[in-house]
Amino acid sequence: xxxVAQSPRYKIIEKxxxxxxxxxxxxxxxxxxWYQQILGQGPKxxxxxQNNGVVDDSQLPKDRFSAERLKGVDSTLxxxxxxxxxxxxxxxxxxxxxxxxxxxxxxxxxxx
Amino acid sequence: xxxxTQMEGPVTxxxxxxxxINCTYTATGYPSLFWYVQYPGEGLQLLLKATxxxxxxxxxxxxxxxxxxxxxxxxxxxxxxxSDSAVYFCALSDTGGFKTIFGAGTRLFVKA
Numbered sequence: 001x002x003x004v005a006q007s008p009r010y011k012i013i014e015k016x017x018x019x020x021x022x023x024x025x026x027x028x029x030x031x032x033x034w035y036q037q038i039l040g041q042g043p044k045x046x047x048x049x050q051n052n053g054v055v056d057d058s059q060l061p062k063d064r065f066s067a068e069r070l071k072g073v074d075s076t077l078x079x080x081x082x083x084x085x086x087x088x089x090x091x092x093x094x095x096x097x098x099x100x101x102x103x104x105x106x107x108x109x110x111x112x
Numbered sequence: 113x114x115x116x117t118q119m120e121g122p123v124t125x126x127x128x129x130x131x132x133i134n135c136t137y138t139a140t141g142y143p144s145l146f147w148y149v150q151y152p153g154e155g156l157q158l159l160l161k162a163t164x165x166x167x168x169x170x171x172x173x174x175x176x177x178x179x180x181x182x183x184x185x186x187x188x189x190x191x192x193x194x195s196d197s198a199v200y201f202c203a204l205s206d207t208g209g210f211k212t213i214f215g216a217g218t219r220l221f222v223k224a
Contacts (some may be wrong), residue, residue, distance in 0.1 A: 004156075033212070042214030043214045045212050046118060048212075056211060091155075099144060101158065101210055103155045103156040
């Protein structure tokens with residue numbers, strides 16, 4: 001069974017630029033999550049989708065972050081414009097039962 | 113709001129030593145509790161879970177018991193191996209699998 005795929009794996013941008021991350025969850029998983037993991041901290045949930053609907057985006061900085069999940073499968077997370085403090089690993093996870101989450105390898109973002 | 117607190121690391125043990133990593137939580141209702149592990153160079157993966165009070169999750173020799181009276185979910189293993197060296201994250205989700213919160217992580221080093 002293929003795991004959660006994410007791209008790119010690494011991204012370096014200047015502050016105020018835009019960036020987008022892509023996630024392809026495990027086939028059949030209805031729930032998709034985006035997390036931000038700052039170095040030395042645990043993952044912080046940004047947004048949770050159930051199929052293509054948002055069920056929780058309470059911690060998403062909506063002035064600069066946006067996410068969508070087209071047709072209830074792939075998802076993109078965008079940051080526009082980026083700030084220095086956005087430097088982190090962005091993790092995508094998916095779940096069949098909303099209990100066990102399967103994580104992708106993450107995208108490491110560096111904002112200079 | 114809900115929160116998870118786990119012991120700070122790093123924890124350094126010799127092979128075959130007993131391991132305890134403490135985790136306490138605050139939550140309303142009846143959350144589900146998890147331990148995730150991140151081995152060097154790999155993504156996060158679920159180690160074990162418990163969904164109600166007094167449940168014991170177990171996997172790969174690791175155990176944790178959901179203690180509602182002490183709001184704890186401590187991770188234990190009777191005899192650690194070098195291959196257990198990793199970062200361990202305690203996490204909770206509220207009823208329905210929403211609002212997942214992770215602890216800061218505890219790094220474990222096991223020496224041969």
